[in-house]
Amino acid sequence: MIELCDITLAFGERRLISEASARFECGSLVALLGRNGTGKSTLLRAIARLGRTQAGQIRIAGETLDAIPAATLARRIAFVNTERVDADALSVHDLVAIGRSPYTDWMGRLSADDEAKVERAMKVAGISAMAERRVETLSDGECQRVMIARALAQDTPAILLDEPTSFLDLPNRYELCTLLRRLAHEESKCVIFSTHELDIALSLADSIALVDTPNLVHLPTAEMVSSGHIERLFSSEYVRFDSAAGSIKVCR
Amino acid sequence: MQKRGQILHSILFVTLVVAIVALAIGELLVGTTHVPFSDVWAALTGGAVDEGVATIVQRMRLPKVVVAIAAGAALSASGLQMQTLFRNPLAGPYVLGINSGASLGVALFTMAMPMLGVGSASLLMSFGLTGMAWIGSAAILLLVMWLSRKIRNINTILIIGMMLGSAISAIVGILQYMGTDESLKAFVVWTMGSLSTVTIEQLYLLVPVVIAGLVLSVVAIKPLNMLLLGESYARTMGLQVMRSRIIIFLSTTLLAGTITAFCGPVGFIGLAMPHLARMTFRTADHRVLMPAAMLWGAVSMLLCSLLCDVVARSGVMLPVNTITSLLGVPIIIYVVIRNRNRQ
Numbered sequence: 379m380i381e382l383c384d385i386t387l388a389f390g391e392r393r394l395i396s397e398a399s400a401r402f403e404c405g406s407l408v409a410l411l412g413r414n415g416t417g418k419s420t421l422l423r424a425i426a427r428l429g430r431t432q433a434g435q436i437r438i439a440g441e442t443l444d445a446i447p448a449a450t451l452a453r454r455i456a457f458v459n460t461e462r463v464d465a466d467a468l469s470v471h472d473l474v475a476i477g478r479s480p481y482t483d484w485m486g487r488l489s490a491d492d493e494a495k496v497e498r499a500m501k502v503a504g505i506s507a508m509a510e511r512r513v514e515t516l517s518d519g520e521c522q523r524v525m526i527a528r529a530l531a532q533d534t535p536a537i538l539l540d541e542p543t544s545f546l547d548l549p550n551r552y553e554l555c556t557l558l559r560r561l562a563h564e565e566s567k568c569v570i571f572s573t574h575e576l577d578i579a580l581s582l583a584d585s586i587a588l589v590d591t592p593n594l595v596h597l598p599t600a601e602m603v604s605s606g607h608i609e610r611l612f613s614s615e616y617v618r619f620d621s622a623a624g625s626i627k628v629c630r
Numbered sequence: 631m632q633k634r635g636q637i638l639h640s641i642l643f644v645t646l647v648v649a650i651v652a653l654a655i656g657e658l659l660v661g662t663t664h665v666p667f668s669d670v671w672a673a674l675t676g677g678a679v680d681e682g683v684a685t686i687v688q689r690m691r692l693p694k695v696v697v698a699i700a701a702g703a704a705l706s707a708s709g710l711q712m713q714t715l716f717r718n719p720l721a722g723p724y725v726l727g728i729n730s731g732a733s734l735g736v737a738l739f740t741m742a743m744p745m746l747g748v749g750s751a752s753l754l755m756s757f758g759l760t761g762m763a764w765i766g767s768a769a770i771l772l773l774v775m776w777l778s779r780k781i782r783n784i785n786t787i788l789i790i791g792m793m794l795g796s797a798i799s800a801i802v803g804i805l806q807y808m809g810t811d812e813s814l815k816a817f818v819v820w821t822m823g824s825l826s827t828v829t830i831e832q833l834y835l836l837v838p839v840v841i842a843g844l845v846l847s848v849v850a851i852k853p854l855n856m857l858l859l860g861e862s863y864a865r866t867m868g869l870q871v872m873r874s875r876i877i878i879f880l881s882t883t884l885l886a887g888t889i890t891a892f893c894g895p896v897g898f899i900g901l902a903m904p905h906l907a908r909m910t911f912r913t914a915d916h917r918v919l920m921p922a923a924m925l926w927g928a929v930s931m932l933l934c935s936l937l938c939d940v941v942a943r944s945g946v947m948l949p950v951n952t953i954t955s956l957l958g959v960p961i962i963i964y965v966v967i968r969n970r971n972r973q
Contacts, residue, residue: 426866466969468914484852487917
């Protein structure tokens with residue numbers, strides 16, 4: 379679904395990722411890991427064409443990203459970031475319905491089919507009961523679910539999420555990532571999410587894409603654990619990764 | 631729930647239209663000269679009526695009603711677009727410096743040009759006060775658009791607009807300081823706003839331009855709904871953000887720029903009425919909000935104008951700007967307090 383071909387990414391003058399290649403397929407949940415400031419967001423934004431690549435090519439379903447018209451791209455990739463939507467008097471239903479924009483007419487009128495897709499997206503994300511609530515009354519966990527429902531309403535084969543679990547408590551983090559896993563498996567979507575939650579990524583993701591500056595390593599989860607990359611990257615004088623147990627231990 | 635929302639919207643739309651008709655009739659009846667309803671009716675329908683009365687109704691009161699409706703709808707529609715584009719509840723038609731641009735045009739016309747000895751027969755003078763105001767506001771908007779063509783962050787544009795506005799106000803201040811008493815007065819009178827200086831001939835220009843601006847704001851409805859989620863989300867849903875910005879800026883110049891040129895900087899209508907529309911219609915969907923804001927704008931402008939007329943009967947002439955501020959400020963304070971309490 380999404381192919382990175384020798385891409386180089388930079389943030390301003392700073393080079394983040396050099397000549398990285400990877401393939402992300404439909405039906406799998408990919409966790410994007412890496413230390414702060416290594417380019418996780420930059421990579422996701424580049425795939426969503428919110429940012430640029432310095433060199434190399436990104437292909438979406440075999441087509442070069444730069445050649446895809448904006449309206450077509452909007453039907454292939456949905457994007458969810460951590461930015462909180464805070465529009466006065468906006469209802470959850472209306473917010474999710476805005477996700478149908480790539481399909482509606484010039485006024486944004488919803489057809490019966492659009493309305494059905496909005497209802498279904500809210501049901502899958504488990505937010506049907508809050509349809510009439512105002513977005514400003516939502517908790518962070520609810521808000522994140524609403525934004526995922528909006529991405530679902532956009533009806534794209536791929537969904538990119540930039541740190542969807544930040545601001546959430548532990549049960550909510552697991553619940554949200556379980557939802558993402560279900561979407562990938564049951565709806566056969568290509569779901570890529572960046573995160574700092576090592577244990578969640580290792581227990582739920584099908585594969586891990588790790589930014590090991592300046593490389594990007596993409597391996598199935600089990601192989602990633604035994605590869606030694608995580609140990610090297612996430613160990614410091616305070617913590618160390620135990621690859622046998624698959625978890626972080628604090629050094630005393 | 632959604633059915634109930636639609637019924638609420640229908641009731642509100644009908645109420646607002648009825649209010650506009652009622653206020654317009656009131657406006658035609660009330661003035662310093664007493665004209666009975668039968669004479670107003672006769673003057674409008676071409677019946678037999680005293681020529682002086684016909685002039686008052688046809689050439690003074692009727693244009694004022696049309697200007698009030700156009701001004702209210704135009705300022706609210708542009709205010710709503712600015713609030714959504716900048717995602718800022720305190721944005722209004724003037725955040726891009728349109729009023730400062732217009733005031734510079736007027737200051738040049740009333741003060742600088744006579745000072746510099748630009749003759750009354752010259753090309754610049756022939757634009758008149760209104761033309762100069764319009765040129766001023768359009769020039770500022772072009773400058774803001776040119777400066778912001780490479781800028782992605784919308785708040786940077788907001789800051790640029792406001793800073794340019796402040797710089798221009800300073801220039802206008804210098805002109806005021808140096809101007810003669812007479813020219814200064816002409817300038818100050820313009821800043822206070824008036825709906826009654828627009829002649830019936832000027833209406834033939836004002837109305838089509840405002841309609842063009844309103845058409846653009848209807849075209850902007852879907853982009854505005856997408857922009858509620860911010861520019862990143864809008865972009866990933868296929869919105870051409872730069873093109874939408876241009877449509878919205880252009881619409882605002884046509885609407886707020888034109889009204890400001892003809893009527894002076896009418897304050898607070900464009901800022902407060904979109905909030906009132908959101909509060910009463912309880913939605914953020916611009917398909918409802920855009921016409922709702924236009925109607926609320928027309929109602930409020932007619933109401934302010936009528937209040938001026940009622941006061942004028944007792945011999946006190948109030949500039950319309952004072953009334954719009956007194957009406958708009960409480961609404962904005964209420965909205966700000968309500969939003970703070972909720973968080």
